[in-house]
Amino acid sequence: MSLLRRIPNLELLAFFVVLSVFFCFYAPHFNTASNVENLLSGYAFIAILAIGQSYPIMVRGIDLSIGSIVALGAMIIFDLVMIWEVPGYLAMPLALCVALAAGAVNGALIVYCRLQPFVATLASMAAYRGLVYAISGRQLFPELATKPIRDPWITGIEEYYDIGGATGLDQVVNLPWIPLSFLILIAVMVTSQVMLSHTNFGKNFKITGGNPEAARLAGINTKRTIISAYAISGFCAGLAAIILVARLTTATEALGNGMELTAIAAAVIGGISLQGGLGNSIGPVVGAFLLGIILIGLTLMGVSQFVQQILSGAILVGAVTYDLYMSKTRARRARALQSGV
């Protein structure tokens, strides 16, 4: 039992399992390999965005600009590959660097110009979207707009691995092929979680978010920590951009519009407290896939997408209510400990 209690997001995982079982019985074709494949490849980039978003939220901020950064990264890959014919192994790191820099600029605006995170990233959301239109290779060279990207390095991201076939398990059950984007997500999640719990750099995020003033007095460079949080968020948006370009084999100016809200929802559902200072990197991933199974499951059950919209709103409100309840419980426990009961 004590081992169980050490698993974070236990309630969320339980809810996830219960919901999956429910859909397996009531949604036709839900428990098929191809549906799981769709779920894995369709929500892996959302989960990556949610992991990224959890860093600004952890330091008591918010990043509204990630949708625009996704478009920016994607458009840079498009330009480099299609116009200058840069090979993919150079274009992708360059796009990641730009995404990282775009995130760091957000952080700098918040730290040095002392802007509210909401306002600063709202402004940069507009500015980065404008930048995407300005550098759009689709408008500069309209003939490129209909040509797919054929660079083997980039299309290689959209790869599926037949794990079941390789291990011989597919003779027993029909296993889904695992998309590479899902493996990237797992790598990001593990790296991020190890960083958060085992390095000073990672621990500083939670300490700064928990109490910025105390963190500063304890000698933590809070300015650098906050800028890093936004840079990580930008970097994750860059990763999502690469995955999306590989999937679509092109980039559009409107790519990523509204994605920030889904990412914020996934992070909050995944237990990243908006009060700051709490959370891990597994929660946002579970949160993203929870949103995924709800939407896919309800679609398969034939529920109208309008009802789905109502339900996802209700789930979001439910998740924050639960977060509030939990933080009150924590506060009560802390008080009880202090008074020596």
Next chain:
Amino acid sequence: MQTNQIDIKALLPVYALPGAIAVIVMLFTAFDPVFVTPSNLLAIIHQISITGIMAVCMTFVIMTGGIDLSVGTVLAMSGLISYFMLLAGFPLPLAITVGILAGACTGCFTGYLVAYIGLPAMIVSLGSLSIIRGSALLAGGPDLHQIQNQPGFEFIGNGFIAGVPLSVWLFVLVTAILVFVQRKTVFGLLVSNVGDNERAAFLSGRATRRIKMATYAICGMGAALAGIIQASQVHTASATFGEFGTELDVIAAVVLGGTSMMGGKGSILRTVMGVLFLGVLNNGFNILDVPIEAQLMVKGAIIVVSLSLTEWANAKAV
């Protein structure tokens, strides 16, 4: 030298925005004299009246340290409700009243969750955004509904009184009421008290939760009125109106007007300045045919620069 510097910093927050509007107007006029013709100036105010009504009504919410992201969908919903009421043969005043009351109800819903349960305003209003959008789509579908043979309804968005569009009069009326509320009533004073120090206001026996809920109701009513005006202007009601981005424009206008997102500080009249500023900018860009990418980048840059200037001036003043 020293005194001179302090003066600039003290004056900056008050005169920066009107000054910036004047500079921009002069710049645009230099490029194209059409800009300052009375008809164009009236057109600017006409264009901003919908965003303006939403922005002045949102000011109180932001002053209490909250935010309401659901205004875009409330706008769509109220237009749709009025349309259905008119279609069913109800008289015009009733249709409008019910539309606005529906906005007040959704505002109360969001406000209740924020004020009484204590949930974060941004996430709650995000949730109610998708609940309201879903309900509106369920009721009206994604189609555009033509509003025909309703001269009274069409007058709201397209009519003129004394040469000025009715929507502008409504904007002025709403602003006047809210300025009165802010300056002359206890409620207006309490709103900034709650934003300044909610705990202190609560301990001194103020009904802080009811005040906070009321600000969201006002915001919802403003968005609903804006929705009715918009439906009337384009003779159409649709659940897809007020798409993503509407709320951000409204918030940008409020924040540009100097209302702090931390709560406490803010003024209705300065929000009007913020709305005017964005309206002048948009209109000028359109007249000069500035491409969309430059528009977006300049808008982002202006928000950052003006807010960091205000922040800098405030920090020095303390």
